[in-house]
Amino acid sequence: MSETTDNQLLDLIQQPESRRYGFNLLVRKYQERIYWLVRRMILNHDDTDDVVQNVFLKVWENLDRFRGDSTLYTWIHRIAVNEALKWLSRTRLRQFVSFSTVERKLEESLTDDHYYTGDEIHVALQKAMLRLPAKQRLVFQMKYFDEMKYEEISKILGTSVGALKASYHHAVKKIEQFIRDY
């Protein structure tokens, strides 16, 4: 069965009688992409599950405001990026008093997480990525793991292609240096 196109989804969602059905198809179409985007930022499954549900809740609540000036894919990804960054900021603010950073906490949770089975070198990669600023980490993940084009990332993050290329270049250098020193 071929995947429903975004236009077909929007047509279903715009009709009150098929809105719920259309939204269900939308969730099934994008849930895995959104889940992995968020999971690589937040690492822990339970927190990711929470954020992903918030993402689709926001999508449902704002469907009428979607103007079609970007693709549905870009729009949903943008919401997911904002929710993941908001989660990191909120967690950072809660940690502020003790100066123990969110990233250190995430690092500690990684080795305790039974939904993560990486070997030592891949744990090192995760630790290296956690040392990047949140937005730079997103750029690296979208480029390296999701193999997205810079133009696609630019639309989601609202950052110029030139700045993204520089950011990715710096991210790779930092990660390579961390791995060498690990």
Place this chain on the structure above:
Amino acid sequence: MMNEYFTKRNDFHVPEEYFDELPSRIHQRIEGKKKTRSNVFTSFPRSIRLASVLATLFLVALVTTFLLVPAIINRPPDPNGTKGISYTELTEYFNVDESAVIEVMTTEIPSELLSFNGNISPEIEMNGEMFNRDDLIEYLVEKDHPEMAVNSLSISEIINPN
């Protein structure tokens, strides 16, 4: 070069049937949110709801004017404030993204003043003043996190308090 060290693979896993069940869990959450919106309050006549909202707003204004504002103004300075924090801890905390620095430099600074070949110029003149990387980071930090502005000191003043 990255692939010399590791293969691109996904070491994260999800519980069994997670993606099969996620859509219905999201729907439950949507339904749950609808139910909490239509609560006991909405069963009252509109005039009573309006009157109670106005009364609540009046009370809040009263408390704010006579209690909270004087308390905030007269609050003593926090002896454990952020002034004594090292630059390393601050920049690590704010964790500024270099792409944001580059974005500012390429959109807000005339290109003829940049020598951008993958490296950021150490110092740039703009409108007759000299700006360095620390100045730009400070600008970005305060732009994105106004609630974290540190006692209105610049980062360079924090590094060199004298």
